Amino acid sequence: MYPKNEPNKIVDDKLGFIQNMIDSGEYDVAVKESCTVFEIVFKKIFQQAIVSLSFRERGEILEIERKIGKGTKGVEDFGFGELVGLFRESKLMDKWANHTSKDLGLLRTLEFSSIVNLRNRIVHDGITCSRGEANIVYEYLRNLLAILGFADLENMINKSFSKKEETVANQKDIGGNKDEIALPDIHGLPKVNKSLRERSSYSSSKQDEALRLHLQSKNYEEIDFKVFEHILNESDGEEHLRILDIGCASGHVTYDRFSKMNEVEKVIGIDINREKIEEAKATIKDDRFHFYTVDIEDNNFLETMDSIIQKHGGRKFDWVFAAFTIHHFANPTRALLNLRKLIKPGGYIIVRGSDDGSKIAYPDEYNLIGTALELTQKVAGASDRENARKFFHQLRKTGYKKVEMFYNFRDTTKMNSEDRNNLFQENFIFRYNYFKNRAEKFPDNERFQTEYKWLKDALDEIELMFLDESFYFQEIHYVAIGKR
Numbered sequence: 001m002y003p004k005n006e007p008n009k010i011v012d013d014k015l016g017f018i019q020n021m022i023d024s025g026e027y028d029v030a031v032k033e034s035c036t037v038f039e040i041v042f043k044k045i046f047q048q049a050i051v052s053l054s055f056r057e058r059g060e061i062l063e064i065e066r067k068i069g070k071g072t073k074g075v076e077d078f079g080f081g082e083l084v085g086l087f088r089e090s091k092l093m094d095k096w097a098n099h100t101s102k103d104l105g106l107l108r109t110l111e112f113s114s115i116v117n118l119r120n121r122i123v124h125d126g127i128t129c130s131r132g133e134a135n136i137v138y139e140y141l142r143n144l145l146a147i148l149g150f151a152d153l154e155n156m157i158n159k160s161f162s163k164k165e166e167t168v169a170n171q172k173d174i175g176g177n178k179d180e181i182a183l184p185d186i187h188g189l190p191k192v193n194k195s196l197r198e199r200s201s202y203s204s205s206k207q208d209e210a211l212r213l214h215l216q217s218k219n220y221e222e223i224d225f226k227v228f229e230h231i232l233n234e235s236d237g238e239e240h241l242r243i244l245d246i247g248c249a250s251g252h253v254t255y256d257r258f259s260k261m262n263e264v265e266k267v268i269g270i271d272i273n274r275e276k277i278e279e280a281k282a283t284i285k286d287d288r289f290h291f292y293t294v295d296i297e298d299n300n301f302l303e304t305m306d307s308i309i310q311k312h313g314g315r316k317f318d319w320v321f322a323a324f325t326i327h328h329f330a331n332p333t334r335a336l337l338n339l340r341k342l343i344k345p346g347g348y349i350i351v352r353g354s355d356d357g358s359k360i361a362y363p364d365e366y367n368l369i370g371t372a373l374e375l376t377q378k379v380a381g382a383s384d385r386e387n388a389r390k391f392f393h394q395l396r397k398t399g400y401k402k403v404e405m406f407y408n409f410r411d412t413t414k415m416n417s418e419d420r421n422n423l424f425q426e427n428f429i430f431r432y433n434y435f436k437n438r439a440e441k442f443p444d445n446e447r448f449q450t451e452y453k454w455l456k457d458a459l460d461e462i463e464l465m466f467l468d469e470s471f472y473f474q475e476i477h478y479v480a481i482g483k484r
């Protein structure tokens with residue numbers, strides 16, 4: 001057995017060994033050993049692909065992994081034949097080459113299943129192979145390793161994938177768009193959705209996030225009730241409201257807002273985070289409130305929601321409420337289209353969020369705040385930091401009528417030190433996790449490590465700036481509403 005954490009040494013040792021086997025006429029051993037190295041390399045490429053490729057591509061690959069593993073085993077336990085099947089069916093080599101701009105060269109012409117057959121005949125049927133066959137397999141292996149960066153396999157594979165992320169950031173620097181880079185390989189077909197972006201890596205379970213969401217909830221209470229009142233006035237005293245809160249996390253905002261309203265008959269809260277939904281079920285003991293773990297971006301979202309609606313009497317929702325949720329989606333447009341189908345005619349969608357473009361600060365002598373905001377935009381996996389400016393367009397485009405925008409301004413001028421600190425926490429702390437996730441994902445990427453370290457230090461400085469009574473910070477709260 002080879003130690004799992006030393007792939008480079010494994011590869012070096014193996015190549016020397018295989019060459020020896022060919023030289024000493026042990027051709028079948030050389031083929032079997034070459035296949036073992038192919039396995040190591042394929043598994044490494046797979047591991048890197050599922051953290052680096054676009055959301056849709058990853059979905060395709062994982063689906064095929066599930067199919068081949070029959071739901072009982074994952075790629076780690078796949079044999080050579082299964083790995084080749086996975087790569088062939090998911091076109092993983094092409095996706096990888098496309099993603100990294102690598103030229104596969106002769107490898108493109110290689111039918112890996114012929115190597116699987118040769119290996120199976122040797123292992124299972126006991127046949128011996130020729131020097132020519134062993135040489136071909138060995139040469140293809142060396143070719144693959146050369147393309148990857150043979151001398152430092154682990155490093156090279158990681159680097160070759162992180163190169164893409166750097167490109168994303170560089171493109172952004174010159175005015176490119178991260179959203180467009182994240183588009184899946186469409187094999188020459190016209191782009192159908194330019195707003196498709198990478199899904200955010202946010203988790204509401206992260207340390208301190210519950211506290212931050214509580215602070216945020218308090219800060220946005222005023223605008224929420226202003227909007228609810230506006231809708232209630234417009235809908236002429238409508239009662240028995242059924243509300244769907246999407247991305248409700250542990251239900252704190254859900255309960256805080258809707259338990260106070262006599263007009264509310266039933267509230268369904270949904271979130272992708274099972275842990276948070278379980279917390280909501282355990283803590284909110286009110287018959288009107290129900291919580292479900294649901295991925296709003298899942299292909300079966302409408303079917304799932306239909307069964308939930310049926311379970312609760314079959315009536316569509318009067319309101320759909322989305323507080324700080326749609327900026328995490330890969331495809332907010334599709335989500336808004338789907339949500340519209342769950343709202344009764346004349347019902348409302350209420351979308352709340354913020355936009356880094358409207359946060360201003362002075363003094364910020366070294367542009368720490370400006371840089372922290374700007375860098376967050378570029379981190380692949382961060383939520384859409386410019387989301388609120390898109391609300392009006394997104395709602396109109398997806399068929400909502402009477403779209404209106406509501407705003408609240410908030411600044412530090414009358415805040416005590418505790419409120420100032422809360423404002424800092426709410427606006428900056430979550431950024432840390434995006435940088436941390438990226439630095440951990442790409443340990444060899446110097447720029448990602450430097451930016452992570454820079455942000456850690458910058459956050460300490462920014463926290464102190466907020467405590468200075470002459471410091472000014474202002475942000476805007478945004479809520480958009482639209483009618484079905």
Ligand SMILES: C[S@@+](CC[C@H](N)C(=O)[O-])C[C@H]1O[C@@H](n2cnc3c(N)ncnc32)[C@H](O)[C@@H]1O
Nearest residue numbers: 204213247249271272273295296297323324328
């Ligand atoms: C920033 S939190 C907001 C929580 C709550 N609405 C609030 O205002 O405090 C965003 C929530 O959206 C959830 N979320 C993100 N993507 C989702 C998806 N595809 N389906 C369902 N929930 C999702 C996250 O799990 C998280 O709990």
